Amino acid sequence: MNYWLDLTFLKMGFWITWALIPVIVEIFPAFLSGIWLLIHNWQPIKVITPDKLPLISLIVPIYNSETTLFKCIRSIANSSYPKELIQIILADNQSTDNSFAVYDQAQTEFPELNIQLIHTEKGKAKALNAAVYSSIGTYVINIDSDGTLEKKALMNMVLQFENNPQIAALTGVILPEPRMIKAKHSWGLSLLQRNEFFEYAQAFLAGRSIESRHNQLFTMSGAFSAFRRSYLLDTFLYNTETIGEDTDMTFQIRDRLKDQVVICTKAIFFIEPIENLNNLYRQRQRWQRGEIEVVQQYNQKLKINHFFSNFLVRRMLIDHTFLFPKMIWLFASFILVFLGYSWRLLLLSYLLIYFLYVLVSFLNFVCVHLLLRDFPAERKFFSSIWWVGLSLPFYNFICSWIRFIGILNSMTQKSSWNAPSFNKEVKSVKQVFKQDRQLFKRKLRKKGKK
Structure with missing residues (x-):
């Protein structure tokens, strides 16, 4: 017992x-x-389409985007949103490849699109800020140049804005491209990419939906986010001193301006699946560092009680x-x-x-x-x-x-x-262990001589 x-x-x-x-x-x-x-979410929410859709400004920051930019622009051209109501601004922050040639090709292939290219200082935040001042749309939407829009993404995002005037900013849903995941890979990479897809789907469609219910969205996705232009101009724009500029912008709108930031679960942006464990390692460390940098600026309210x-x-x-x-x-x-x-x-x-x-x-x-x-x-x-x-x-x-x-x-x-x-x-850690072992051996020899 x-x-x-x-x-x-x-x-x-x-x-x-x-x-x-x-x-x-x-x-x-x-x-x-x-x-x-x-x-x-058992029953779908009814959305009303306005009689007149607004003009939108679509900002695409580019830096050495030669291999992905055309595919991104093509996804805009295939969008269900009226082409005449889309202003596309390519913000080139000092690319050294042939990105300009891709822009030139896109103008020829998609004459119905209103595309302009501006040159900015280096850095994504600086590129976005410069493009904001060139925008004229009611809504400003940012997308990365290495991804593609789902056909109805822009329309669904605008309709959510139009049906809820209280929303100041939206983040879209980011998903790795399924067709690229289904391509033949080693079993290890295949498993990694499927876990990444499951994680993204869960984080955006479940996690951010929960955060949105009480205006507690921690960060908008830098790959796909949208703003009412009038609200965006009330912020300090994107912070150029942090690698977490998307999180900083979320905090500005929600905490400083006291406005609403939520997710649009019907607006999907496809990105390339993670290529290897090294990329995952660098990506998540960057996210972690950016999160810490931004939170440090808002830590005056953080108390354990x-x-x-x-x-x-x-x-x-x-x-x-x-x-x-x-x-x-x-x-x-x-x-x-x-x-x-x-x-x-x-x-x-x-x-x-x-x-x-x-x-x-x-x-x-x-x-x-x-x-x-x-x-x-x-x-x-x-x-x-x-x-x-x-x-x-x-x-x-x-x-x-x-x-x-x-x-x-x-x-x-x-x-x-x-x-x-x-x-x-790993090499750095091995080098440290090697140096420590050598130092330990030298000390043992000195003791032995004594």
Whole structure:
């Protein structure tokens, strides 16, 4: 009897208490959010098309975009939005390739499009700011030059603005291009890209929909976002001092101007799938650094006792603070075996947490499947990769490690758009270990001589 009491209250009780942290902080809120999404999106929202559609300005910042720019412009030409109501501004921030030749070709191939090219200072934020002053549309929409618009994306975005005058800015849905994912790859890259698609679909269609309900959208996507021009001109425009200019703009509109920023779930922008683990490593570190840089500018309101009243406090604690104990406890769990804990008990705890994360993934799968009802091709592809919900917890765990490293690097390295690659950092770590080993050997020799 004493044995079972000891096992339950001392050993299992201690470990289960720790295991409850991700359940309380991440899994349980995700379940509630998923149920809310299902209830509020079961029936499609009716949208009224105005008698007269407005003029829009479409800004495309380009930098050495020779290989992708034409495909991007072609997607604009194929858009369902009236061509005569689209002003296209290509903001070239000092390209060194043949991007201008692509612009010239596009003018010939798509004479119905109103395309102009402006030259700006180097940097995406500077390119966007210069283009904003050249825009004349009621709405200003930014898209990246290395992606393509879904045919109805512009129309759906404008209609959401027109049906809700309170909205100041919108972010679109970013999805990796399914046709490129279905191309023949190694099994490792194929798995990585399918996990990325599942993650993007879940993050935008489920995650950002939840954030939008109380005007708590953390960041608009820099790849596809839109503004009422009059509201955009009330901001300080894009911050040129951070690599998280899209997050900074979101904070400006929501926190400084007290206006509404939400997602348009019916506006999809396709990007190229991640090419390898190195690119994922650099991308997520850049995102992490940009997030930290922007939050530092708004930290006067961040207090721990505001956990329940301030969504930003909750976001930072979950995304940053809880990363440290997660990483530490991973190693500590191995040590617990030597302290008398049963490895079976530890394994069972990890399996339980994994099972709960899988349940959350499949709940989000149902929500995303529902929100993709207007996009049969994308919905079919998403349905075909339902099994990714089983591997997604491992993918997210890898991304957590990258974010953790990004936090550490942000403390020791200067801000840069191009974060160090995974291979480069592995070499650096090996070099440090090599130097430390040599130093240790030299000290041993000196002691031996004494």
